[in-house]
Amino acid sequence: MQVTETLNEGLKRAYAITIGADELDAKVNEKLAEARPEIEMKGFRKGKVPMALLKKQFGPRVLGEALQETIDGAMNKHFEETGDRPALQPEVKMTNEAWKEGDDVAVEMSYEKLPEIPEVSFDDITLEKMVVKADDEAIDEALKNLAETAQNWEDRKSNAKAQDGDQVTIDFVGKVDGEAFEGGSAEDYPLVLGSNSFIPGFEDQLVGAKKGDEVEVKVSFPADYQAEHLAGKDAVFECTIKAVKKPVAAEINDDLAKQFGAEDLAALKAQIAERLEAEYAGASRAVMKRALLDALDAKVSFELPPSLLDAEAKQIAHQLWHEENPDVQGHDHPEIEPTEEHIKLASRRVRLGLLLAELGQKAEVQVTDSEMTQAILNQARQYPGQERAFFEFVQQNQQMQQQLRAPIFEDKVVDYIFEQAKVEEKEVSKDDLQKAVEALDDE
Structure with a gap:
């Protein structure tokens, strides 16, 4: 040879x-x-x-x-x-x-070929870690939101008109061409107006109705309605309003706490504080990660493979084009040429991607089987009822596995660098942290 x-x-x-x-x-x-x-x-x-x-x-x-x-x-x-x-x-x-x-x-x-990645020292990188404590105001706001989700229903005054968000108890009979159809009738049905649980236009016609009213609701079934014998047909629902109830937030007390699995209100508050501070820590980490990537981007320079740069620039241009044209669902559109801005962003992503991959390899960073399994399960939850099929699909698809593995690997490498760099904690307000997070989207 x-x-x-x-x-x-x-x-x-x-x-x-x-x-x-x-x-x-x-x-x-x-x-x-x-x-x-x-x-x-x-x-x-x-x-x-x-x-x-x-x-x-x-x-x-x-x-x-x-x-x-x-x-x-x-x-x-x-x-x-x-x-x-x-x-x-x-x-x-x-x-x-x-x-x-x-x-x-x-x-x-x-x-x-992949370029030679220069050695990087983290001794001169200083990062600020924003620390936010869960204050009483934030805890009380979270409690109020929980109470609203655990709301009860209270009868409105007699002759009060139903409003959007109210619950009406109704008997109804649905008819097409004057004939009642199977599955179109019910008694004492609790319907929350504005929940969109019935076909479009149904709930709107009950707003303003009072207890004891009889209302004819006229609607058209959608053309793609799941019951083919009703799809696209006009229908009339004869409704009797038996009760009109308004939502009432649950009281913030030990009983509310027990509904959410806590011993008492004090324990629920402690759980909320822990959850809020975990959320703040996640947001703080995102801010610190951006600062680290900015520092690495300014610190390291090397030649980039043209094929990787071109592919990344095209992907960025394509993604941003679809974000600006949300009505176009498919890919039947003119070819999108990357701009200088797209190429600049692609250069940063490719450079940092290669750098983090090199650092992770040298540090022997590994994504464990349990971490991969958890990532697959998290993704599978987006497909209710099809979790097993999704899990099997990922197991047989190397590209999908790589898509799930890559962000886990990157985060583990970033955590490794955090340990090497100088990190200074700074206690800030929730608003300061929120502004810093919003600034990430503006860049």
Whole structure:
């Protein structure tokens, strides 16, 4: 085998690889010899078929496999000897298209190598960690929100009109073309107006109704309604209003605390304080992470693989275009060319991504199986009823696994750097932290 360098420009590399016909033939013979003990053929005992006959019968089939293994072996040997790490899968193609069995094989391999990442010291990086304590005002606000979610219903005064957000108790009979239809009737049904639990337009027509009123609600079933015999049809619901109730927040006391699994109100307040401070800590970490990435971006510079930069810039341009054009759901739109701003942002992302990957590798940062399982479960919750199918899909999809693994790995590397850098805690107000978080979106 002969390997000749044909391109060495920046991070771009190309090589001409010649695989001798004898070498390829030896590989075919080797694979046939491995398979020979298990091969049976008429007129010969198992494992005793002559090599010449095996080669005639199976040689053409084995040749392609042998060729691929030989090329893969040549590539692996090259990367071991040079220490190059390709940014993307190398491009490999045969250059002697008129090749026939018995000829040498000529192959061209091209790729962009990952750059050498300079050593980074964290001794001169100082980060500010914003610390927010859960005060009484924040705890009381959270308690009030909990009380609203645990609301009760209280009868409105007689003759009071139902308002949006009220609960009306109704009997109703639904009819299409004057005939009642199956599943269109109920008694003592509690319906919260504005909940959109009934078909569009139904609840709106009950706003303003009073206890004892009889209301004809006229609606049209959506064209894509799940019951095909009703889809797109006009209907009339004869409704009797039996009660009108207003929402009343639950009292903030020990009983409320027990509804949320706490022993008493004091224990619930302690739980809320702990949850709030965990939320503040998460927001504070996001701010500190941005500051760290800014510091690393300013500190480290190296050449970037053009293919990675181009792919990232196009992805950013495409994503931002869809955010600006939310009505376009698919990808049937003109090609989106990255701007200088997109390329600038892509440069930062690619540089920091390569840097963090290098730092994580040197620090032997690993994503554990339990961390991956938890990430998959968290994602699966977005597909109620299909969690198992999603879990199996991820297990069989390497790309999806990488998408879930990458942010976990990055966060673990960032935590590793936090431990090396100088971190100064500063107690601030919730408003100060909120402003710092909002500033992240503005940048």
